[in-house]
Amino acid sequence: MSEMAALRPQVGASSMQAVLTSVQQSTDELEQLQPALGLLAHPALTSRAQELFGDCYNVGAQNADSDNACIAARLPSTLLQSAVSLQSIGLLCAAAGKMNALRKPMAHNRLCDYAGQFAVDSVPESAQIRESFLTVRSIALPVYQRLLRDGHSHPNCVHQVLLHLLAWKSDSLWTRQQAQRLLWQGGVLGENGVAELELLDKEMAERQIAWPSLWSLLAIAGFLARYPAGPMFID
Template identity: 30%
Template sequence: MNMIYGQPYSRLWRASQDKAQQTIGAAAIADYVNRALLTEVMLTPKPGLVDARNCGAHYDMDINTFLASARAIAPWWPRFLEMGHESAGIAACLSLPLVRPIGLQCEQAMLQATHGINTHKGAIFSFGLLCFAAGRLLTNGFDLTRESMCAEVAGICSGLVDRELRGTLEAGTAGERAFRRFGFPGARGEAASGFATVRTTALPVYAGLRFDGVSEEVALLQALLHLLAVNDDTNLVSRGGLAGLGYVRTYATKLLQAGGALAPDGAAKMVAFDDALIRRHLSPGGTADLLGLTWFIAQFPAVHEDARI
Protein backbone atom coordinates (compact mmCIF):
# COMPACT_ATOMS: atom_id res chain seq x y z
CA MET A 1 0.00 0.00 0.00
CA ASN A 2 1.27 3.48 -0.86
CA MET A 3 1.68 5.71 2.16
CA ILE A 4 1.95 9.47 2.53
CA TYR A 5 3.11 10.64 5.93
CA GLY A 6 1.50 7.62 7.51
CA GLN A 7 -1.78 7.96 5.63
CA PRO A 8 -3.08 5.16 3.36
CA TYR A 9 -2.91 6.23 -0.24
CA SER A 10 -4.42 3.30 -2.12
CA ARG A 11 -8.00 4.55 -2.48
CA LEU A 12 -7.22 7.07 -5.19
CA TRP A 13 -5.00 4.59 -7.01
CA ARG A 14 -7.84 2.05 -7.02
CA ALA A 15 -10.31 4.70 -8.17
CA SER A 16 -8.18 5.46 -11.21
CA GLN A 17 -7.40 1.81 -11.93
CA ASP A 18 -11.04 0.73 -11.72
CA LYS A 19 -11.97 3.04 -14.56
CA ALA A 20 -11.50 1.05 -17.76
CA GLN A 21 -11.41 4.11 -20.02
CA GLN A 22 -8.99 6.07 -17.84
CA THR A 23 -5.87 6.66 -19.92
CA ILE A 24 -3.87 8.48 -17.24
CA GLY A 25 -4.23 7.45 -13.62
CA ALA A 26 -3.19 9.11 -10.39
CA ALA A 27 0.08 7.18 -10.25
CA ALA A 28 1.43 9.07 -13.28
CA ILE A 29 0.44 12.57 -12.30
CA ALA A 30 3.01 13.29 -9.60
CA ASP A 31 5.72 11.99 -11.92
CA TYR A 32 4.51 14.34 -14.64
CA VAL A 33 4.78 17.30 -12.26
CA ASN A 34 8.32 16.37 -11.30
CA ARG A 35 9.28 15.95 -14.94
CA ALA A 36 7.64 19.26 -15.84
CA LEU A 37 9.68 21.12 -13.23
CA LEU A 38 12.92 19.47 -14.35
CA THR A 39 12.13 19.95 -18.04
CA GLU A 40 11.54 23.65 -17.51
CA VAL A 41 14.67 24.36 -15.49
CA MET A 42 16.95 22.29 -17.73
CA LEU A 43 15.68 23.91 -20.95
CA THR A 44 18.49 26.10 -22.30
CA PRO A 45 18.85 28.92 -23.20
CA LYS A 46 15.91 30.65 -21.52
CA PRO A 47 15.98 34.48 -21.58
CA GLY A 48 16.68 35.88 -18.12
CA LEU A 49 15.94 32.59 -16.39
CA VAL A 50 17.99 30.01 -14.52
CA ASP A 51 19.08 27.19 -16.80
CA ALA A 52 22.09 25.04 -17.61
CA ARG A 53 23.86 28.00 -19.20
CA ASN A 54 23.76 30.49 -16.32
CA CYS A 55 21.76 31.93 -13.42
CA GLY A 56 19.78 34.26 -15.63
CA ALA A 57 19.03 37.63 -14.07
CA HIS A 58 19.40 36.17 -10.58
CA TYR A 59 22.20 36.40 -8.05
CA ASP A 60 20.81 34.22 -5.27
CA MET A 61 19.98 30.98 -7.09
CA ASP A 62 21.30 28.62 -9.74
CA ILE A 63 20.28 25.36 -11.34
CA ASN A 64 21.34 23.38 -8.26
CA THR A 65 19.02 25.51 -6.13
CA PHE A 66 16.13 24.56 -8.39
CA LEU A 67 17.06 20.89 -8.39
CA ALA A 68 17.22 20.84 -4.58
CA SER A 69 13.86 22.58 -4.43
CA ALA A 70 12.26 20.15 -6.87
CA ARG A 71 13.47 17.19 -4.79
CA ALA A 72 12.12 18.74 -1.60
CA ILE A 73 8.63 19.37 -2.92
CA ALA A 74 8.29 16.11 -4.89
CA PRO A 75 6.70 14.18 -1.98
CA TRP A 76 3.89 16.73 -1.74
CA TRP A 77 2.27 16.25 -5.15
CA PRO A 78 0.58 12.96 -4.11
CA ARG A 79 -0.78 14.76 -1.05
CA PHE A 80 -2.50 17.32 -3.28
CA LEU A 81 -4.04 14.42 -5.18
CA GLU A 82 -5.24 12.73 -2.01
CA MET A 83 -6.82 15.95 -0.77
CA GLY A 84 -8.63 16.21 -4.10
CA HIS A 85 -9.96 12.70 -3.50
CA GLU A 86 -11.09 13.61 0.01
CA SER A 87 -12.87 16.78 -1.18
CA ALA A 88 -14.51 15.25 -4.25
CA GLY A 89 -18.00 15.57 -2.75
CA ILE A 90 -17.63 19.30 -2.10
CA ALA A 91 -18.51 21.88 -4.74
CA ALA A 92 -15.42 23.05 -6.62
CA CYS A 93 -16.00 26.71 -5.72
CA LEU A 94 -15.94 25.82 -2.00
CA SER A 95 -12.94 23.50 -2.03
CA LEU A 96 -9.96 25.86 -2.26
CA PRO A 97 -9.59 26.43 1.52
CA LEU A 98 -9.13 22.68 1.97
CA VAL A 99 -6.02 22.46 -0.18
CA ARG A 100 -4.31 25.69 0.83
CA PRO A 101 -2.72 24.34 4.05
CA ILE A 102 -0.95 21.67 1.97
CA GLY A 103 0.34 24.35 -0.35
CA LEU A 104 1.77 26.30 2.56
CA GLN A 105 3.47 23.20 3.94
CA CYS A 106 4.90 22.47 0.50
CA GLU A 107 6.26 26.03 0.36
CA GLN A 108 7.95 25.51 3.72
CA ALA A 109 9.64 22.38 2.39
CA MET A 110 10.88 24.43 -0.55
CA LEU A 111 12.20 27.26 1.63
CA GLN A 112 13.96 24.84 3.95
CA ALA A 113 15.73 23.20 1.01
CA THR A 114 16.72 26.52 -0.59
CA HIS A 115 17.61 28.38 2.63
CA GLY A 116 14.77 30.82 2.18
CA ILE A 117 14.96 31.37 -1.59
CA ASN A 118 11.71 31.34 -3.55
CA THR A 119 12.26 28.97 -6.47
CA HIS A 120 8.89 27.29 -6.96
CA LYS A 121 6.20 29.24 -5.11
CA GLY A 122 4.25 29.95 -8.29
CA ALA A 123 4.69 26.38 -9.49
CA ILE A 124 3.46 25.00 -6.17
CA PHE A 125 0.31 27.10 -6.51
CA SER A 126 -0.45 26.05 -10.09
CA PHE A 127 0.67 22.42 -10.05
CA GLY A 128 -0.87 21.92 -6.62
CA LEU A 129 -4.20 23.07 -8.02
CA LEU A 130 -3.90 20.76 -11.02
CA CYS A 131 -3.09 17.76 -8.81
CA PHE A 132 -5.96 18.68 -6.50
CA ALA A 133 -8.29 18.96 -9.50
CA ALA A 134 -7.08 15.62 -10.87
CA GLY A 135 -7.84 13.90 -7.58
CA ARG A 136 -11.37 15.29 -7.61
CA LEU A 137 -11.95 14.29 -11.22
CA LEU A 138 -10.67 10.75 -10.77
CA THR A 139 -12.79 10.17 -7.70
CA ASN A 140 -15.89 11.49 -9.43
CA GLY A 141 -15.33 9.21 -12.42
CA PHE A 142 -14.16 11.72 -15.03
CA ASP A 143 -11.37 11.22 -17.53
CA LEU A 144 -8.30 13.36 -17.09
CA THR A 145 -8.08 15.50 -20.21
CA ARG A 146 -6.53 18.89 -20.86
CA GLU A 147 -9.98 20.42 -20.90
CA SER A 148 -11.40 18.70 -17.83
CA MET A 149 -8.43 19.50 -15.61
CA CYS A 150 -8.24 23.16 -16.61
CA ALA A 151 -12.00 23.58 -16.22
CA GLU A 152 -11.89 22.02 -12.75
CA VAL A 153 -9.13 24.41 -11.68
CA ALA A 154 -11.20 27.32 -12.99
CA GLY A 155 -14.13 26.14 -10.88
CA ILE A 156 -11.95 25.76 -7.78
CA CYS A 157 -10.60 29.30 -8.24
CA SER A 158 -13.91 30.93 -9.13
CA GLY A 159 -14.00 34.44 -7.64
CA LEU A 160 -10.40 34.21 -6.41
CA VAL A 161 -9.22 37.42 -8.09
CA ASP A 162 -12.09 39.46 -6.65
CA ARG A 163 -11.65 38.03 -3.17
CA GLU A 164 -7.89 38.26 -2.89
CA LEU A 165 -6.76 41.01 -5.23
CA ARG A 166 -9.57 43.50 -5.56
CA GLY A 167 -10.31 43.13 -1.88
CA THR A 168 -6.68 43.44 -0.75
CA LEU A 169 -6.07 46.47 1.45
CA GLU A 170 -2.28 46.18 1.38
CA ALA A 171 -0.26 44.86 -1.55
CA GLY A 172 2.31 42.56 0.03
CA THR A 173 3.54 40.44 -2.86
CA ALA A 174 4.85 41.41 -6.29
CA GLY A 175 1.72 39.96 -7.85
CA GLU A 176 -0.55 41.98 -5.56
CA ARG A 177 1.39 45.17 -6.32
CA ALA A 178 1.16 44.51 -10.07
CA PHE A 179 -2.60 44.09 -9.79
CA ARG A 180 -2.99 47.21 -7.68
CA ARG A 181 -0.97 49.34 -10.12
CA PHE A 182 -1.76 47.82 -13.51
CA GLY A 183 -4.62 45.36 -13.10
CA PHE A 184 -2.55 42.27 -13.94
CA PRO A 185 -4.08 39.31 -12.06
CA GLY A 186 -0.94 37.12 -12.23
CA ALA A 187 -1.00 33.47 -11.21
CA ARG A 188 -4.41 33.79 -9.53
CA GLY A 189 -5.98 35.13 -12.68
CA GLU A 190 -4.35 32.48 -14.83
CA ALA A 191 -5.67 29.71 -12.58
CA ALA A 192 -9.15 31.26 -12.42
CA SER A 193 -9.21 31.33 -16.22
CA GLY A 194 -8.35 27.63 -16.40
CA PHE A 195 -4.83 28.54 -17.58
CA ALA A 196 -6.16 30.36 -20.62
CA THR A 197 -2.77 31.72 -21.70
CA VAL A 198 -1.34 28.22 -21.71
CA ARG A 199 -4.33 26.75 -23.55
CA THR A 200 -4.66 29.43 -26.20
CA THR A 201 -1.03 30.47 -26.74
CA ALA A 202 1.62 27.97 -25.69
CA LEU A 203 -0.13 24.62 -25.89
CA PRO A 204 -1.19 24.85 -29.55
CA VAL A 205 2.35 25.86 -30.51
CA TYR A 206 4.09 23.18 -28.47
CA ALA A 207 1.66 20.36 -29.29
CA GLY A 208 1.57 21.29 -32.96
CA LEU A 209 5.34 21.32 -33.31
CA ARG A 210 5.70 18.02 -31.48
CA PHE A 211 3.00 16.55 -33.71
CA ASP A 212 5.08 17.66 -36.70
CA GLY A 213 8.20 15.98 -35.34
CA VAL A 214 10.05 19.00 -33.96
CA SER A 215 12.27 18.18 -30.98
CA GLU A 216 10.93 18.80 -27.49
CA GLU A 217 13.63 21.38 -26.75
CA VAL A 218 12.97 23.51 -29.84
CA ALA A 219 9.19 23.18 -29.44
CA LEU A 220 9.42 24.40 -25.84
CA LEU A 221 11.68 27.32 -26.75
CA GLN A 222 9.24 28.35 -29.48
CA ALA A 223 6.32 28.08 -27.05
CA LEU A 224 8.31 30.16 -24.55
CA LEU A 225 8.74 32.95 -27.11
CA HIS A 226 5.00 32.94 -27.79
CA LEU A 227 4.34 33.22 -24.06
CA LEU A 228 6.86 36.03 -23.64
CA ALA A 229 5.17 37.93 -26.45
CA VAL A 230 1.77 38.03 -24.72
CA ASN A 231 2.00 37.22 -21.01
CA ASP A 232 1.47 39.97 -18.43
CA ASP A 233 4.34 38.62 -16.36
CA THR A 234 4.20 40.22 -12.91
CA ASN A 235 7.81 39.21 -12.23
CA LEU A 236 8.90 41.36 -15.15
CA VAL A 237 6.70 44.22 -14.01
CA SER A 238 8.15 43.96 -10.51
CA ARG A 239 11.70 44.21 -11.82
CA GLY A 240 11.33 46.58 -14.77
CA GLY A 241 7.87 48.13 -14.69
CA LEU A 242 5.76 48.38 -17.82
CA ALA A 243 8.87 49.36 -19.77
CA GLY A 244 10.57 46.09 -18.86
CA LEU A 245 7.48 44.09 -19.77
CA GLY A 246 7.19 45.93 -23.07
CA TYR A 247 10.85 45.37 -23.87
CA VAL A 248 10.51 41.60 -23.43
CA ARG A 249 7.27 41.42 -25.40
CA THR A 250 8.72 43.41 -28.29
CA TYR A 251 11.94 41.39 -28.36
CA ALA A 252 10.06 38.08 -28.35
CA THR A 253 7.68 39.26 -31.07
CA LYS A 254 10.55 40.29 -33.33
CA LEU A 255 12.26 36.95 -32.84
CA LEU A 256 9.05 35.12 -33.75
CA GLN A 257 8.68 37.20 -36.89
CA ALA A 258 12.12 35.94 -37.89
CA GLY A 259 11.26 32.32 -37.14
CA GLY A 260 12.09 32.22 -33.45
CA ALA A 261 13.71 29.04 -32.18
CA LEU A 262 12.85 27.36 -35.48
CA ALA A 263 15.16 29.64 -37.46
CA PRO A 264 18.60 28.32 -38.48
CA ASP A 265 20.20 30.77 -36.05
CA GLY A 266 17.42 30.39 -33.48
CA ALA A 267 19.68 29.08 -30.71
CA ALA A 268 22.14 31.95 -31.12
CA LYS A 269 19.30 34.47 -31.03
CA MET A 270 17.94 32.93 -27.83
CA VAL A 271 21.40 33.30 -26.27
CA ALA A 272 21.46 36.96 -27.29
CA PHE A 273 17.95 37.41 -25.82
CA ASP A 274 19.19 35.84 -22.59
CA ASP A 275 22.18 38.18 -22.42
CA ALA A 276 19.98 41.20 -23.09
CA LEU A 277 17.63 40.39 -20.21
CA ILE A 278 20.49 39.65 -17.85
CA ARG A 279 21.97 43.10 -18.58
CA ARG A 280 18.60 44.64 -17.73
CA HIS A 281 18.02 42.43 -14.65
CA LEU A 282 14.78 41.10 -16.12
CA SER A 283 13.55 37.61 -15.30
CA PRO A 284 10.18 36.34 -16.58
CA GLY A 285 9.60 33.90 -13.72
CA GLY A 286 5.84 33.80 -14.16
CA THR A 287 6.26 32.82 -17.79
CA ALA A 288 8.64 30.03 -16.79
CA ASP A 289 5.83 28.57 -14.67
CA LEU A 290 3.47 28.73 -17.64
CA LEU A 291 6.01 26.90 -19.76
CA GLY A 292 6.22 24.08 -17.21
CA LEU A 293 2.43 23.95 -17.14
CA THR A 294 2.40 23.73 -20.93
CA TRP A 295 4.56 20.62 -20.88
CA PHE A 296 2.48 19.08 -18.07
CA ILE A 297 -0.92 19.71 -19.64
CA ALA A 298 0.33 18.41 -22.99
CA GLN A 299 0.86 14.99 -21.42
CA PHE A 300 -2.90 14.56 -21.11
CA PRO A 301 -5.23 13.71 -23.99
CA ALA A 302 -7.24 16.40 -25.68
CA VAL A 303 -10.95 16.04 -26.23
CA HIS A 304 -10.43 17.05 -29.86
CA GLU A 305 -9.19 14.40 -32.22
CA ASP A 306 -6.52 16.74 -33.61
CA ALA A 307 -3.54 16.24 -31.26
CA ARG A 308 -2.30 19.73 -32.13
CA ILE A 309 -5.25 21.42 -30.35
Protein backbone atom coordinates in the same frame (compact mmCIF):
# COMPACT_ATOMS: atom_id res chain seq x y z
CA MET B 1 -9.18 7.43 4.55
CA SER B 2 -12.77 8.43 3.77
CA GLU B 3 -15.49 5.92 2.89
CA MET B 4 -15.60 7.34 -0.63
CA ALA B 5 -11.89 6.71 -1.10
CA ALA B 6 -12.27 3.18 0.23
CA LEU B 7 -15.01 2.53 -2.33
CA ARG B 8 -12.61 3.46 -5.10
CA PRO B 9 -9.64 1.12 -4.61
CA GLN B 10 -8.77 1.26 -8.33
CA VAL B 11 -8.16 5.01 -8.10
CA GLY B 12 -4.85 4.82 -6.35
CA ALA B 13 -1.13 4.86 -6.75
CA SER B 14 -1.03 4.09 -10.47
CA SER B 15 -3.28 7.00 -11.46
CA MET B 16 -1.59 9.38 -9.07
CA GLN B 17 1.87 8.24 -10.14
CA ALA B 18 1.03 8.91 -13.79
CA VAL B 19 0.05 12.48 -12.95
CA LEU B 20 3.08 13.09 -10.72
CA THR B 21 5.35 11.63 -13.39
CA SER B 22 3.93 14.10 -15.91
CA VAL B 23 4.63 16.95 -13.49
CA GLN B 24 8.16 15.68 -12.89
CA GLN B 25 8.87 15.32 -16.59
CA SER B 26 7.65 18.82 -17.39
CA THR B 27 9.81 20.40 -14.68
CA ASP B 28 12.82 18.22 -15.52
CA GLU B 29 12.62 19.38 -19.14
CA LEU B 30 13.00 22.97 -17.98
CA GLU B 31 15.94 22.08 -15.74
CA GLN B 32 17.73 20.32 -18.58
CA LEU B 33 17.30 23.04 -21.21
CA GLN B 34 20.46 24.04 -23.03
CA PRO B 35 21.35 26.82 -23.15
CA ALA B 36 20.29 27.53 -19.58
CA LEU B 37 18.38 30.81 -19.66
CA GLY B 38 18.41 33.43 -16.93
CA LEU B 39 14.75 34.10 -17.74
CA LEU B 40 13.89 30.70 -16.27
CA ALA B 41 15.61 31.17 -12.92
CA HIS B 42 13.39 29.98 -10.06
CA PRO B 43 13.64 28.60 -6.53
CA ALA B 44 14.89 25.02 -6.48
CA LEU B 45 12.20 22.36 -6.24
CA THR B 46 12.53 20.10 -3.21
CA SER B 47 11.32 16.56 -2.66
CA ARG B 48 8.68 18.08 -0.41
CA ALA B 49 7.16 19.80 -3.44
CA GLN B 50 6.50 16.43 -5.07
CA GLU B 51 4.96 15.17 -1.82
CA LEU B 52 2.76 18.27 -1.73
CA PHE B 53 1.52 17.60 -5.26
CA GLY B 54 0.66 14.04 -4.20
CA ASP B 55 -1.23 15.36 -1.16
CA CYS B 56 -3.21 17.70 -3.43
CA TYR B 57 -4.04 14.84 -5.77
CA ASN B 58 -5.33 12.76 -2.88
CA VAL B 59 -7.57 15.59 -1.66
CA GLY B 60 -9.14 15.81 -5.10
CA ALA B 61 -9.53 12.04 -5.42
CA GLN B 62 -10.87 11.39 -1.91
CA ASN B 63 -13.39 14.26 -2.06
CA ALA B 64 -14.32 14.01 -5.73
CA ASP B 65 -18.07 13.91 -5.06
CA SER B 66 -17.92 17.05 -2.91
CA ASP B 67 -18.38 20.54 -4.33
CA ASN B 68 -15.35 22.52 -5.37
CA ALA B 69 -15.43 24.80 -2.32
CA CYS B 70 -15.23 21.73 -0.05
CA ILE B 71 -12.25 20.35 -1.97
CA ALA B 72 -10.53 23.75 -1.81
CA ALA B 73 -11.07 23.92 1.96
CA ARG B 74 -9.33 20.56 2.42
CA LEU B 75 -6.22 21.33 0.39
CA PRO B 76 -2.99 21.16 2.42
CA SER B 77 -2.25 24.31 4.41
CA THR B 78 1.33 24.12 3.14
CA LEU B 79 0.02 24.75 -0.37
CA LEU B 80 -1.08 28.24 0.66
CA GLN B 81 2.40 28.91 2.05
CA SER B 82 4.11 27.92 -1.21
CA ALA B 83 5.13 30.04 -4.18
CA VAL B 84 2.35 30.82 -6.64
CA SER B 85 4.06 28.60 -9.22
CA LEU B 86 3.77 25.60 -6.88
CA GLN B 87 0.21 26.52 -5.95
CA SER B 88 -0.77 26.39 -9.63
CA ILE B 89 0.70 22.92 -10.10
CA GLY B 90 -0.79 21.69 -6.82
CA LEU B 91 -4.25 22.87 -7.86
CA LEU B 92 -3.89 21.05 -11.19
CA CYS B 93 -2.94 17.88 -9.31
CA ALA B 94 -6.05 18.23 -7.14
CA ALA B 95 -8.10 18.62 -10.32
CA ALA B 96 -6.47 15.51 -11.77
CA GLY B 97 -7.34 13.56 -8.62
CA LYS B 98 -10.97 14.61 -8.88
CA MET B 99 -11.18 13.74 -12.57
CA ASN B 100 -9.57 10.33 -12.17
CA ALA B 101 -11.86 9.49 -9.25
CA LEU B 102 -14.94 10.50 -11.26
CA ARG B 103 -13.70 8.50 -14.26
CA LYS B 104 -13.58 11.61 -16.43
CA PRO B 105 -11.10 11.55 -19.33
CA MET B 106 -8.03 13.58 -18.44
CA ALA B 107 -8.12 16.74 -20.56
CA HIS B 108 -6.44 20.08 -20.07
CA ASN B 109 -9.56 22.26 -20.43
CA ARG B 110 -11.26 20.46 -17.54
CA LEU B 111 -8.04 20.40 -15.51
CA CYS B 112 -7.66 24.17 -15.79
CA ASP B 113 -11.33 24.86 -15.07
CA TYR B 114 -11.41 22.72 -11.94
CA ALA B 115 -8.06 24.10 -10.74
CA GLY B 116 -9.27 27.65 -11.33
CA GLN B 117 -12.39 27.00 -9.28
CA PHE B 118 -10.33 25.54 -6.44
CA ALA B 119 -8.12 28.65 -6.57
CA VAL B 120 -11.05 31.01 -6.09
CA ASP B 121 -11.96 29.28 -2.84
CA SER B 122 -8.48 28.71 -1.46
CA VAL B 123 -5.66 31.08 -2.46
CA PRO B 124 -5.32 34.87 -2.25
CA GLU B 125 -3.61 35.00 -5.66
CA SER B 126 -6.53 33.26 -7.39
CA ALA B 127 -6.85 35.96 -10.08
CA GLN B 128 -3.17 35.59 -10.99
CA ILE B 129 -3.44 31.80 -11.10
CA ARG B 130 -6.57 31.84 -13.26
CA GLU B 131 -4.92 34.33 -15.61
CA SER B 132 -1.90 32.03 -15.91
CA PHE B 133 -4.17 29.12 -16.90
CA LEU B 134 -5.83 31.35 -19.53
CA THR B 135 -2.44 32.38 -20.92
CA VAL B 136 -1.29 28.76 -21.14
CA ARG B 137 -4.52 27.63 -22.80
CA SER B 138 -4.71 30.48 -25.31
CA ILE B 139 -1.04 30.93 -26.26
CA ALA B 140 1.30 28.23 -24.98
CA LEU B 141 -0.65 25.00 -25.50
CA PRO B 142 -1.69 25.50 -29.15
CA VAL B 143 1.96 26.12 -30.08
CA TYR B 144 3.31 23.32 -27.87
CA GLN B 145 0.92 20.68 -29.14
CA ARG B 146 1.32 21.68 -32.80
CA LEU B 147 5.09 21.36 -32.50
CA LEU B 148 4.78 17.97 -30.78
CA ARG B 149 2.53 16.76 -33.61
CA ASP B 150 5.17 17.93 -36.09
CA GLY B 151 7.76 15.77 -34.35
CA HIS B 152 9.84 18.43 -32.60
CA SER B 153 11.68 17.66 -29.37
CA HIS B 154 10.41 18.95 -26.03
CA PRO B 155 13.38 21.38 -25.67
CA ASN B 156 12.55 22.96 -29.04
CA CYS B 157 8.88 23.10 -28.06
CA VAL B 158 9.67 24.81 -24.77
CA HIS B 159 11.99 27.37 -26.37
CA GLN B 160 9.50 28.18 -29.12
CA VAL B 161 6.62 28.48 -26.64
CA LEU B 162 8.81 30.76 -24.52
CA LEU B 163 9.25 33.08 -27.51
CA HIS B 164 5.49 33.13 -28.15
CA LEU B 165 4.83 34.04 -24.52
CA LEU B 166 7.41 36.82 -24.68
CA ALA B 167 6.00 38.05 -27.99
CA TRP B 168 2.41 38.39 -26.83
CA LYS B 169 2.38 38.65 -23.03
CA SER B 170 5.58 40.39 -21.88
CA ASP B 171 5.07 43.68 -20.05
CA SER B 172 8.04 45.08 -21.98
CA LEU B 173 7.28 46.52 -25.44
CA TRP B 174 10.93 46.07 -26.43
CA THR B 175 10.83 42.41 -25.45
CA ARG B 176 7.61 41.81 -27.38
CA GLN B 177 9.13 43.38 -30.48
CA GLN B 178 12.35 41.37 -30.23
CA ALA B 179 10.50 38.10 -29.66
CA GLN B 180 8.16 38.78 -32.58
CA ARG B 181 11.18 39.53 -34.79
CA LEU B 182 12.72 36.18 -33.88
CA LEU B 183 9.45 34.37 -34.55
CA TRP B 184 9.22 35.94 -38.01
CA GLN B 185 12.65 34.39 -38.63
CA GLY B 186 11.43 30.97 -37.51
CA GLY B 187 12.19 31.28 -33.81
CA VAL B 188 14.45 28.56 -32.43
CA LEU B 189 13.61 26.47 -35.49
CA GLY B 190 15.20 29.05 -37.79
CA GLU B 191 18.88 29.45 -38.63
CA ASN B 192 20.88 30.19 -35.45
CA GLY B 193 17.55 30.38 -33.65
CA VAL B 194 18.72 29.03 -30.30
CA ALA B 195 21.73 31.36 -30.33
CA GLU B 196 19.43 34.30 -31.06
CA LEU B 197 17.22 33.31 -28.14
CA GLU B 198 20.27 33.11 -25.88
CA LEU B 199 21.32 36.58 -27.00
CA LEU B 200 17.84 37.93 -26.28
CA ASP B 201 17.99 36.37 -22.82
CA LYS B 202 21.29 38.13 -22.11
CA GLU B 203 20.04 41.47 -23.45
CA MET B 204 16.95 41.25 -21.26
CA ALA B 205 19.16 40.62 -18.23
CA GLU B 206 21.28 43.67 -19.12
CA ARG B 207 18.11 45.76 -19.35
CA GLN B 208 16.92 44.25 -16.04
CA ILE B 209 13.82 42.85 -17.71
CA ALA B 210 12.50 39.81 -15.85
CA TRP B 211 9.35 37.70 -15.82
CA PRO B 212 9.26 35.69 -12.56
CA SER B 213 6.23 33.61 -13.53
CA LEU B 214 7.60 32.50 -16.92
CA TRP B 215 9.03 29.26 -15.50
CA SER B 216 5.64 28.43 -14.02
CA LEU B 217 3.80 29.06 -17.30
CA LEU B 218 6.16 26.74 -19.17
CA ALA B 219 5.97 24.04 -16.49
CA ILE B 220 2.17 24.15 -16.59
CA ALA B 221 2.19 24.06 -20.40
CA GLY B 222 4.57 21.09 -20.44
CA PHE B 223 2.33 19.19 -18.02
CA LEU B 224 -0.93 19.96 -19.81
CA ALA B 225 0.53 19.25 -23.26
CA ARG B 226 0.60 15.58 -22.28
CA TYR B 227 -3.22 15.52 -22.36
CA PRO B 228 -5.78 16.31 -25.08
CA ALA B 229 -7.81 19.50 -24.97
CA GLY B 230 -11.14 17.83 -24.24
CA PRO B 231 -14.45 19.74 -23.99
CA MET B 232 -14.20 23.51 -23.66
CA PHE B 233 -16.34 23.72 -20.51
CA ILE B 234 -16.80 21.42 -17.53
CA ASP B 235 -20.20 20.02 -16.62
